[in-house]
Amino acid sequence: MEEKIFKxxxxxxxxxxxxxxxxxxxxxxxxxxxxxxxxxMIELRxxxxxxxxxxxxxxxxxxxxxxxxxxxxxxERPSAVKLEVLGxxxxxxxxxxxxxxxxxxxxxxxxxxxxxxxxxxxxxSFRSCGLTQFTRxxxxxxxxxxxxxxxxxxxTICFEKSCYDETxxx
Numbered sequence: 001m002e003e004k005i006f007k008x009x010x011x012x013x014x015x016x017x018x019x020x021x022x023x024x025x026x027x028x029x030x031x032x033x034x035x036x037x038x039x040x041m042i043e044l045r046x047x048x049x050x051x052x053x054x055x056x057x058x059x060x061x062x063x064x065x066x067x068x069x070x071x072x073x074x075x076e077r078p079s080a081v082k083l084e085v086l087g088x089x090x091x092x093x094x095x096x097x098x099x100x101x102x103x104x105x106x107x108x109x110x111x112x113x114x115x116x117x118x119x120x121x122x123x124x125s126f127r128s129c130g131l132t133q134f135t136r137x138x139x140x141x142x143x144x145x146x147x148x149x150x151x152x153x154x155x156t157i158c159f160e161k162s163c164y165d166e167t168x169x170x
Contacts, residue, residue, distance in 0.1 A: 006067040006139045008052050011163040013133040015112075018098055021133075026050050027148035028091040028118070029070075030157040031083075044078040044126060045159040047071075048093065049148040052139050066147060067139040070154040074161055075114065075128035077104070087120035092147070094119055104129055137164050 013021060027049040034043045050071040056064035085091070093116055100113040109129045116124040140153050 006053055006141070007166075008069070008135055008139065011135040011166070013131075013135075015131045018131065023048070023050070023093040023096050023116075025066075025147050026093045028093055029154075030159070031124070032159050033078075034074075034159065042077060044075040044081065044128065045161075046073040046075075047157050047159055048073060049154065050133070050135070051147070055141070056144075063143055065141055065143040068142050068147075068149055069139045070136045070149060070158065072134045072136060072159055072161060074132045074134070075126065076130040076132075077109075077111075078126045078128045079111075081124075081126040083124050084122045085118070085120070086122040089120060090148070091122070092119040093117070132161070134161050134163050136160060136162060 010017075029047040029049070031044065031046050034045055035041070048071050049068050051066045051068050053067040055066065095117045097115045097117075098112045099115075101110050103109065104111045111127045111129045113127055114125065114131075118124070136158065137154065140149060142149065142153075
């Protein structure tokens, strides 16, 4: 029998957590840009179903499925954004690479070249000085063969930078 509740290690993940994170098979629901005027800030935001845990695969006992939460990925000050979408089916993240660190012109903040590979062969690439990922709702167990949440489980496309209240669990 699957666990009744899965509690992620943390609700907000950042650039410093990159090496411990994995986005393989996380469904991409939407992407957008957010602008703030004072102080000026631009963000690239992705709405994803983040898979926190794979269950019942390999040597792990129990039913096969995934613990999944709707999450918002926020990339700060993106530049040189390029999107290539191939196919018209659902888009899933296969891998996220980060490379070529260099100081940002004007303020010296470190920027990275990010490249997100999609299941259809498409990519999203850009430079950004940071990543913050917000876990918007508690993880839900989704039995295989599904690998993403239904709208009733996650809500509609959302780019909010907020997390659920862990103390509200029953």
